[in-house]
Amino acid sequence: MKKKFVLLLTAACLGLGFLTANAQQTDALDAIRQDPDKAGNVFYMYNHDIPPCAKAPKGYKSFYISHYGRHGARNHSSNKDFDVIYGLFTAARQRGLLTDRGTEFLSLYEKAYPVLRGRASDLCDLGFQQQYKIAHNMYASHRHMFKSGARVDAVSTIVPRCILTMSAFTDQLLRENSRLEIYKQSSESTMGYLNPFSLFNPDVHETDEGYNNKYAYWQKDFRAMCKEKLHPAEVFGPLIKDCSILDEFGKPLDLEMALFSVASNVQVNGQLEDSFWPFIPMEEICNIYECRNFRFYASKSADTLYQKGRQWAFAWRTMQDIIDKADADIASGEYAARLRFGHDIIVMSLLVLLDIDGYNKPVGSIGEVKDVFRSYDFPMSLNTQFVFYKNRSGDVLVRLLYNERDLALPIPDCGTPYFYCWSDFRDFALQRIALAKNIIATTQAPPKK
Numbered sequence: 001m002k003k004k005f006v007l008l009l010t011a012a013c014l015g016l017g018f019l020t021a022n023a024q025q026t027d028a029l030d031a032i033r034q035d036p037d038k039a040g041n042v043f044y045m046y047n048h049d050i051p052p053c054a055k056a057p058k059g060y061k062s063f064y065i066s067h068y069g070r071h072g073a074r075n076h077s078s079n080k081d082f083d084v085i086y087g088l089f090t091a092a093r094q095r096g097l098l099t100d101r102g103t104e105f106l107s108l109y110e111k112a113y114p115v116l117r118g119r120a121s122d123l124c125d126l127g128f129q130q131q132y133k134i135a136h137n138m139y140a141s142h143r144h145m146f147k148s149g150a151r152v153d154a155v156s157t158i159v160p161r162c163i164l165t166m167s168a169f170t171d172q173l174l175r176e177n178s179r180l181e182i183y184k185q186s187s188e189s190t191m192g193y194l195n196p197f198s199l200f201n202p203d204v205h206e207t208d209e210g211y212n213n214k215y216a217y218w219q220k221d222f223r224a225m226c227k228e229k230l231h232p233a234e235v236f237g238p239l240i241k242d243c244s245i246l247d248e249f250g251k252p253l254d255l256e257m258a259l260f261s262v263a264s265n266v267q268v269n270g271q272l273e274d275s276f277w278p279f280i281p282m283e284e285i286c287n288i289y290e291c292r293n294f295r296f297y298a299s300k301s302a303d304t305l306y307q308k309g310r311q312w313a314f315a316w317r318t319m320q321d322i323i324d325k326a327d328a329d330i331a332s333g334e335y336a337a338r339l340r341f342g343h344d345i346i347v348m349s350l351l352v353l354l355d356i357d358g359y360n361k362p363v364g365s366i367g368e369v370k371d372v373f374r375s376y377d378f379p380m381s382l383n384t385q386f387v388f389y390k391n392r393s394g395d396v397l398v399r400l401l402y403n404e405r406d407l408a409l410p411i412p413d414c415g416t417p418y419f420y421c422w423s424d425f426r427d428f429a430l431q432r433i434a435l436a437k438n439i440i441a442t443t444q445a446p447p448k449k
Contacts, residue, residue, distance in 0.1 A: 028293075028374045029286045036277040039289040040264030041296065041375040042344045045073060046130050046382065050137065050404045057416045060389040060397055062142050064329055065337040066322050069134070069383035070344045071165040072127025073268035079120040081258035086113045088249045092240050101279070102239035108274045109262070115271045116262075123161040126270045128168045130381035135172035137404060138337075138385070148179035150336040156186040157194045157342045165381075166341040193321040194342045196314040196349075197300075203314055205445030211299045211345045215446040217306035218298035221366060225294060229287040232256045235280055260288045268380055290370050297363075297373040300348040304362040310443040313436035315349035319429055322386060330388065330396060330422075344378045351402075353432050355410045379403070388422065396422040 032039045056062070076082070089106040092098050098106065139146050146152075152173065156166040163186045170182050191200035199209055207215035232252035236243050236259075246252045263276035263285075277285065297303060300311055322338075329335045351359045361372050385401040397419045400407045406418040411428050414421050 028370050028376075029290070031374075031376075032286055032289055033282060036282070036285055037264070037267045038376040039260075039277075039285045040267060041289065041292050042378050042380070043076070043264045043268055044376040044379040045126070045267050046134075046379045046403065048130075048133055053401070053404075053406045054399075054416065054418045056389050056399075057397070057414065057419060059391040060395075060419075061391075062145060062387055062389050063333075064326070064335065064388040065138065065142065065145070066326050066386040066388070067138075067337065067383060068318065068322070068340040068342065068347065068350070069165070069169070070347065070378075070381060071159070071161045071341060072123055072130045072168065073380040074121055074123045074127055074161045075116060075119050075269060076261045076265045077121045078258075078261070079118060081261045082113065082116045082120065084249055084255065085109065085258050085262055086117075088246070088255065089239075091248075092245055095245070097241045097245060099239055099241055105239055105276070105279050108276070112262075112266075112272050112274065112276075115269065116265070121161060123164045124269045124271075126268060127161070127165065127380065129270075131165055131168035132172045134381060134383060134404070135169045136176065139173060139176040142387075145336045146173065146177055146180060148177060150177075150180055151334055152180055152182045152337045152339065153335055154182060154184045154339040154341070155190045155194060156184075156340075157191060158186050158188060159343075162186075162341045162343070166339070169339065169341070193317040194340055195346060196317040197311070197345060201314060201317060203317075203440050207446045207448055208311070208314070212295065213299075213446070215448060216299065217446050218295075218303070221306075222291065222295050222298065225366060226253055226257075226291045229291055230256055231284060231287075235259065235284055239279065256284075257288065260285070293373065293375045294366060294369045296345075296348065296375045296378075297369045300345045301373050302352045302360050302362050305366075308443050309352075309436075309439045310445075312349035312352040313439040315346060315353050316433045316436035316440075318346055318350055319353055320433055323426060323429060326386070326388065326422075327426075344382060347382055347384060348378055350384065353436055354400075354429065355432060356407070357410065389419070398422045398425050 038044050086109065089098065089102065089109065092102065093106060152170070154166050154170050156162045166184060170184060173180055173182065188200060191198055197204060197210060199206065207213060230253055232246065232255065233243055235256050236246060246255055249255060260280065263280060266272045266275055298306055302312065325338050329338065359373065363369055363372050382403055387399050387401060389397045397414055399418050399420070400409060408418060409420055409425065411420060411424055413419055
């Protein structure tokens with residue numbers, strides 16, 4: 001049963017910003033029915049089929065890039081999930097409890113398990129390939145910037161997959177031009193802006209930390225949502241004759257989530273060929289996606305139901321670093337590019353901070369989330385690139401690329417779509433930063449319970 005690859009429609013680069021176009025989709029669940037890999041949420045794979053982007057105004061030429069990118073494709077974060085599915089199905093086989101369909105699943109998983117065992121969170125070969133391609137595209141689009149002797153600064157969070165991602169990206173730049181001067185760093189000293197949801201950020205309280213914090217106000221509703229929408233018996237019933245065995249290995253809901261994680265992991269690991277989506281009913285795939293999608297929205301997007309914007313507001317430090325370094329680098333001309341490597345949740349919140357249409361919208365109820373926020377829009381290797389242009393008079397413009405596609409900002413352009421006066425954008429971003437700081441100052445971290 002070979003994994004089927006579905007042709008994806010690419011968003012038009014001209015006329016609508018990428019995220020705006022995605023926000024206008026009518027039904028995320030229909031998109032998942034057409035391409036189950038989208039149900040993997042942030043495990044969805046980067047689409048390298050990049051359409052042509054807008055041309056710079058006459059007389060302007062790129063001279064500087066400020067970047068924030070997520071690590072490349074990596075395995076699911078829990079070895080426990082890989083192990084528990086293997087343990088459950090091998091035990092069921094030993095007791096004669098597997099159906100024919102369950103035997104088919106285990107025969108496929110026995111090939112996959114040695115590839116996954118002990119490798120949770122590891123950057124996969126496909127993750128390296130993604131970074132090589134994105135770096136190549138950046139170099140090819142701005143070859144004049146990356147001339148011999150040009151300086152590039154690269155920083156990464158202290159997470160191994162991010163460090164390896166940074167190295168893959170910069171290795172490709174050096175393959176393009178071995179005479180670039182590239183400085184790489186991974187240090188706790190930069191974590192405050194590379195991962196502003198960590199305790200390295202002085203704004204962050206212990207009960208604010210991370211993305212799936214157990215103290216978060218929304219956790220109770222998330223658990224209730226999973227209990228209402230998920231049906232473990234419908235998933236395991238066709239595979240195992242007596243589902244009472246599930247209780248020996250954990251809570252049935254947790255086991256269903258583990259099986260879902262195994263299925264969503266296939267797309268990121270190039271060593272795996274067999275799809276496990278056919279072993280989960282399609283409507284259950286949609287239900288699990290909706291639950292996990294809600295968790296991302298409530299944790300890091302424009303949520304006002306629970307946290308009044310407190311979480312996305314932490315991303316002000318990332319935006320402030322982009323502004324501060326751009327100001328210094330425009331003045332000095334010292335750097336061609338600033339590269340930052342971290343995580344998807346920072347970009348989620350950064351887009352809310354910048355008031356990007358489609359991802360800045362609060363919802364009135366939990367059921368509306370799937371129609372407003374789509375976590376598969378934040379794939380493996382997602383990246384933002386602030387590309388700066390200037391003319392002979394020294395006037396500076398900036399454009400924002402999201403996954404190498406033009407992204408419209410909520411301010412007037414310079415007369416050319418997707419290009420904005422740096423001073424206008426800077427003023428706008430600083431206003432949003434001031435709003436974020438005020439939100440943090442006037443809200444409280446969740447209490448310990």
